[in-house]
Amino acid sequence: MDEKQFLIEKVLAAKADIRQREVSDILSAIRHDTVTKPVVYIGSGTCGKVAGADKTLEAVNRYLEEKNLVAEIVQVGCIGICSYEPVVDIQLPGKARISFRNITHELVEPLLDDIFNSEVPAEHVFGQFNNSRHNRWENVPLIEELPFFKYQHRIVLANCGISNPDSLADYIARGGYQTYLKCIRNYTSEKICSVVDQSGLRGRGGGGYNTGQKWITAHNTVSDQKYLICNAAESDPGAFMDRAVIEGDPHLLLEGIAIAAYAVGATKAYIYVMDDYSQAFLMLNAAINQLKEYGFTGYNIFDSGIDLKVTLVRGPGAFVCGEETALINSIEGKRGMPRPKPPFPAIEGLFGKPTIVNNVETLANIPFILRHGPQRFNEIGTAEAKGTKVFAISGKAMITGLVEVPMGTKIKDIIFKIAGGVKDGKDFKAVQIGGPSGSCLPASKLDLPVGYESLWNEGAIIGSGGMIVMDEDTCMVDMAKFFMNFLQKESCGKCIPCREGTRRIHEILENITRRPTGESGFEVLERFKGIMQLAELAEVIKDTSLCGLGQTAPNPLMSAMKWFREEFEEHVFDRKCRAGVCKELRLFYIDVDKCTGCVACLRKCPVNAIVGQPRQPHFIIEEKCIGCGICFDVCKFVAVKLK
Amino acid sequence: MQATLDEIIGRYKAGSRESLLPLLQDIQIEYGYLNEEAILKVGQHIKLPSSKVYGIATFYDQFRFVQKGKFHFKVCRGTSCHMHGSSGILREVERALNIKEGQTTRDGRFSLEAVSCMGACGSAPVVNVNGEFRTAISIPDIARIIDLYRSTI
Numbered sequence: 152m153d154e155k156q157f158l159i160e161k162v163l164a165a166k167a168d169i170r171q172r173e174v175s176d177i178l179s180a181i182r183h184d185t186v187t188k189p190v191v192y193i194g195s196g197t198c199g200k201v202a203g204a205d206k207t208l209e210a211v212n213r214y215l216e217e218k219n220l221v222a223e224i225v226q227v228g229c230i231g232i233c234s235y236e237p238v239v240d241i242q243l244p245g246k247a248r249i250s251f252r253n254i255t256h257e258l259v260e261p262l263l264d265d266i267f268n269s270e271v272p273a274e275h276v277f278g279q280f281n282n283s284r285h286n287r288w289e290n291v292p293l294i295e296e297l298p299f300f301k302y303q304h305r306i307v308l309a310n311c312g313i314s315n316p317d318s319l320a321d322y323i324a325r326g327g328y329q330t331y332l333k334c335i336r337n338y339t340s341e342k343i344c345s346v347v348d349q350s351g352l353r354g355r356g357g358g359g360y361n362t363g364q365k366w367i368t369a370h371n372t373v374s375d376q377k378y379l380i381c382n383a384a385e386s387d388p389g390a391f392m393d394r395a396v397i398e399g400d401p402h403l404l405l406e407g408i409a410i411a412a413y414a415v416g417a418t419k420a421y422i423y424v425m426d427d428y429s430q431a432f433l434m435l436n437a438a439i440n441q442l443k444e445y446g447f448t449g450y451n452i453f454d455s456g457i458d459l460k461v462t463l464v465r466g467p468g469a470f471v472c473g474e475e476t477a478l479i480n481s482i483e484g485k486r487g488m489p490r491p492k493p494p495f496p497a498i499e500g501l502f503g504k505p506t507i508v509n510n511v512e513t514l515a516n517i518p519f520i521l522r523h524g525p526q527r528f529n530e531i532g533t534a535e536a537k538g539t540k541v542f543a544i545s546g547k548a549m550i551t552g553l554v555e556v557p558m559g560t561k562i563k564d565i566i567f568k569i570a571g572g573v574k575d576g577k578d579f580k581a582v583q584i585g586g587p588s589g590s591c592l593p594a595s596k597l598d599l600p601v602g603y604e605s606l607w608n609e610g611a612i613i614g615s616g617g618m619i620v621m622d623e624d625t626c627m628v629d630m631a632k633f634f635m636n637f638l639q640k641e642s643c644g645k646c647i648p649c650r651e652g653t654r655r656i657h658e659i660l661e662n663i664t665r666r667p668t669g670e671s672g673f674e675v676l677e678r679f680k681g682i683m684q685l686a687e688l689a690e691v692i693k694d695t696s697l698c699g700l701g702q703t704a705p706n707p708l709m710s711a712m713k714w715f716r717e718e719f720e721e722h723v724f725d726r727k728c729r730a731g732v733c734k735e736l737r738l739f740y741i742d743v744d745k746c747t748g749c750v751a752c753l754r755k756c757p758v759n760a761i762v763g764q765p766r767q768p769h770f771i772i773e774e775k776c777i778g779c780g781i782c783f784d785v786c787k788f789v790a791v792k793l794k
Numbered sequence: 795m796q797a798t799l800d801e802i803i804g805r806y807k808a809g810s811r812e813s814l815l816p817l818l819q820d821i822q823i824e825y826g827y828l829n830e831e832a833i834l835k836v837g838q839h840i841k842l843p844s845s846k847v848y849g850i851a852t853f854y855d856q857f858r859f860v861q862k863g864k865f866h867f868k869v870c871r872g873t874s875c876h877m878h879g880s881s882g883i884l885r886e887v888e889r890a891l892n893i894k895e896g897q898t899t900r901d902g903r904f905s906l907e908a909v910s911c912m913g914a915c916g917s918a919p920v921v922n923v924n925g926e927f928r929t930a931i932s933i934p935d936i937a938r939i940i941d942l943y944r945s946t947i
Contacts (some may be wrong), residue, residue: 200913201927231915319892388872388911426856427818427909467815467854470910484814484840486853545874552916583873619873631875636912643853784933 154181155445158323163332163453172223176273181324182244182314184284186244188209189267194312196229196398197430198391198552200374202236203255210259211239220267228399230312232299233552235277240314241266247285250294251275280313299550301571304531304539307515308555311399311650316434319441322402328447330522331409333511336454342371342520343414350525351537352517356473357585357614357699359603361775369415369497369505378506379417380482381514383424383431384472387586390617392541393511395553397431400515401438407514409459410449410521415507418458423478426465435463439595441453462585473615474507474698476500477643488645489698493737512541532558536602546583546619556601563597566620577622577696581714582713585614585632588703590710591627610710612703627715628722634707636685642700649701656708659685663719666735667726668773681724685713731793737778737792743768745790752791797824798919799835809841818851827858836938855910863898863905866942867891872911879933884908886936887921904943 161167162172169287179185191211195204208224215222235252239262242248245658252275254262271288278294279287294300315321322328334343349364369377381404385393394583396404404422412420424432439461442448450460469487471477476490479501500506510640516538520528532538538560542565545551549571566582567574573579580593590611592599597617599605621630621682639653659681662674674773689705696702712719721727728736741752741761746768753769755762759778771782771791783791802820806813814836821832828851837844845896849856869884891904898905913922917929921939928939 198916201912201917201920201929211829233914236916279813301872386910388876388913389874390911391913394913426911463814466818468856469854481815482812484850486850544914545918546877550876587873617873619875619877625877630873630877633873641910654856 153521154320158320159445162558163328165332165336181318181320182409183225183242183321184282185224186242188244189220189250190225190242191222191263192225192227192242192248192420193241194229194236195226196236196312196395197232197428198229198395199236199238200430202235202253205748207239207254209261210256211263214260214263215301220680221634224317226317227313227554228311228316229395229553230399231553232550234550235552240280240744240775242767243269245286247282247287248280249276249279249288249291250280253279256275268640273445293757296572299552299554301443302560302564303555305530305555306519306531306539307396307403307512308399308539310403311395312551315360316399316401317437318343319402319438319445322400325400326522327518328409330407330518331406331447332453333412334521335413335452335457336496340416341413343410346525347414347517347520350520350528351532352513352520352528353541353603354510355512355616357517362509363515365497365509366411367417368495369417372498372505374417374505376502376504377415377417378501378504378510379408379412379415379420379509379793380475380478380501380506381422382475382508383422383428383511384466384478385428385511385615386425386466386468386470386473387615388618389545389583389619390543390586390615391541392553392616394428394431396511396515397428398434399663401434403515403518404511405435405438405442405447405461405574406415407517408461410517411507411514412459415505417458417507418462420459421464421482422461422502423464423466423472423482426467432465433729439463456557457794469643470637471698471700477679477698478508479506486643488643491697496753500776512616527530527673533600533605535604540601540613540616542601542616542618544570544618544620547573547575547577547622547625548620550708558602559600559605561597562592562601562618563601565601565618566597570620573620573622575622579620580623580625581627583619583621583707584617585612585706586617587637588612588681588700589614589617590706590707591621591630591709591714593714596714608708610713612706622644624730624732626728626730627711627718628664628728629730629732631708631711632664634702635660638700638704642704646695646701648695649697649704650690652688652696653701653704655681656685656692657687659688660708663722664728664733664735666778667738668776678723703732712794734780735778737780739771739776739778739780739783739791740794741769741771741782742790742792745788747788747790749787751785751787755781755785757781797947799832801837803839806839808839811840811842814840814842814847818881820848822857826862827860829859832893840880842863844852844902856899858899860896860905861902865905865923867906868909868912869895869903869906870912870914870918870920870922871908872913872918874915875911875919878918878930882933883919883931883936886933887940904940 239254240250281293353359383393414600439673441762450458472481472487474489477487496506539555541555554569571772583591637659639657642649644650663679692705748766760772806817834844838846895908921928
């Protein structure tokens with residue numbers, strides 16, 4: 152009996168009993184709980200590939216061929232610690248699976264030499280998996296006891312980096328799709344909607360609308376055709392949780408989609424993936440084809456009379472398409488511009504039919520809720536926010552990667568306990584939560600618990616869950632300028648406050664970071680006029696924009712002005728940037744005692760602002776200098792200094 | 795064998811608006827950019843004015859209207875990369891190649907694009923050349939990287 156037939160007849164059939172000894176043995180072999188030959192797992196998510204996982208894979212293959220060894224190679228997704236990539240796990244028969252970090256291709260040979268002799272190379276090991284059937288390695292910590300994992304609660308990321316994302320059999324062996332079949336066999340669609348409603352799940356994409364309520368609205372709307380759209384248009388800089396879920400556990404998402412489609416009565420589901428996510432796209436495509444093979448999609452699924460067709464849509468790259476109505480327009484082949492709401496998409500959406508748009512993470516929570524009941528989910532989190540949230544930690548954090556914590560966890564704990572604090576021993580300055588239209592929070596606000604209202608009250612949003620850690624070398628004015636530049640480029644141009652306002656704010660911020668020398672009187676006047684109107688302009692944009700992009704666009708600026716006002720004032724009045732990031736504000740001088748007259752800076756200066764004779768101290772003509780800092784970089788004698 | 799424009803257009807149903815974007819994407823995959831002929835033909839096929847097709851294509855970041863260079867540089871301008879100094883990296887690449895972002899050098903060897911995030915935030919700043927990632931680079935590395943590609947032509 153082949154694998155597919157076995158799974159369908161013994162595991163997925165209506166009267167299957169997976170507790171039978173021979174069935175559970177085969178399942179544990181599929182899950183790699185018991186292995187008969189060594190297995191090498193290579194973290195091959197996008198973050199792994201960037202770090203060189205492909206070369207590592209080649210090296211492993213070459214090693215096995217040279218030494219004439221038989222081993223299975225499994226390419227897994229990202230386990231969450233992106234800064235440890237490429238991660239290589241090795242599981243010898245009878246021994247626990249053990250993980251190694253930063254295994255670039257030249258390290259493969261010594262690593263495999265050691266491990267096949269049952270020795271653990273101390274340098275790169277970071278943990279082993281806990282499994283009662285396996286003998287543990289000595290002096291190797293358990294993965295779940297590492298600080299990075301200890302404080303996490305993984306529902307969405309449970310199998311990311313652990314199971315084989317290319318294999319539907321692996322997912323089924325871990326209990327997958329049995330919940331979906333339970334739903335279509337035993338539950339009415341009303342029942343599923345109410346279960347999701349009771350669980351208190353709220354949208355994870357940024358809006359935070361109650362998912363169950365949304366479903367009930369769509370379910371109760373009468374129509375000949377309904378649609379479900381999975382929003383994987385993740386294009387915030389610094390957020391990559393959706394991609395990690397798709398690459399690490401695509402079937403979890405697809406099961407969520409299948410259940411959601413049944414609950415609202417949709418027979419067509421679309422997954423809108425950014426075209427840049429080429430690997431995620433390929434993996435989803437392969438996963439959808441597997442579903443077709445097993446009969447989870449198509450007509451009359453498992454004799455239930457239900458139809459489902461899943462279509463992948465390549466998003467052509469626009470930040471605003473993360474907004475649900477803009478996304479619908481984009482699928483219809485129009486410009487991705489938002490529509491006024493109401494009518495809400497749940498009543499009138501794609502092609503004028505009721506449409507549910509849910510984020511990847513929201514849908515990935517659905518199988519858990521239906522499998523364990525709403526109560527289990529309800530117990531996690533706080534009164535206003537249930538369940539867990541995945542955060543993508545990047546910037547100047549010690550460990551960059553993905554963490555999933557229960558709602559209500561303190562921001563401080565995420566940054567310092569899980570991500571290990573700020574790297575290079577620098578001081579923490581701020582954390583930007585919620586992507587480019589989120590807000591920054593200073594050190595004094597780190598005791599806040601993560602959640603919807605708890606952050607909202609402080610002017611911050613949970614957004615899609617990007618968390619960017621900033622250290623003392625970051626300039627808050629520069630960050631605000633960066634975000635405004637991003638938002639003014641991505642503004643779709645439909646409504647005036649957002650289109651014009653974001654551009655004006657960016658201009659004003661450009662003005663205050665412009666070079667102080669050679670400014671005309673009129674320019675100074677414009678600069679001050681702009682600053683005086685900045686806060687008011689931000690309020691207007693917030694109140695009058697059409698969609699979420701515009702309404703939240705001033706957030707990074709307003710929060711930076713609120714918490715780091717003194718830094719703004721320094722830029723405006725003293726014309727100084729304490730972090731030294733705003734390049735144009737830097738004024739240089741040459742220390743005559745240290746300058747040897749080597750002419751290195753004189754030759755490199757792009758505007759000939761440095762004068763001097765060889766072997767004589769040089770001077771900088773301030774009016775000519777553009778503050779590029781090349782002289783500062785080339786000087787070997789530290790004679791060029793910042794004023 | 796490169797598929798002709800008519801072949802690609804023939805894969806999609808005439809007059810259906812929702813196939814506009816996939817169609818443009820397919821053409822771009824095949825040719826690397828959208829030329830005037832493609833826009834005109836797609837307009838006829840979808841039954842939309844070509845001005846509208848062009849308008850929609852320019853709305854999205856993905857579509858290009860000039861041929862890519864033999865070596866296509868993508869400089870990440872995501873938040874994490876920005877904090878690690880990617881604005882300087884972009885400026886330096888612009889200076890070294892003597893083109894602005896979105897342009898191709900006159901000899902057609904190099905082109906440059908600034909992208910909003912490549913999702914490799916852990917190894918910032920990141921530059922991607924023809925799909926090959928170069929991580930944690932600094933300004934002095936750029937001249938070396940460009941020379942490496944120059945010498946392979």
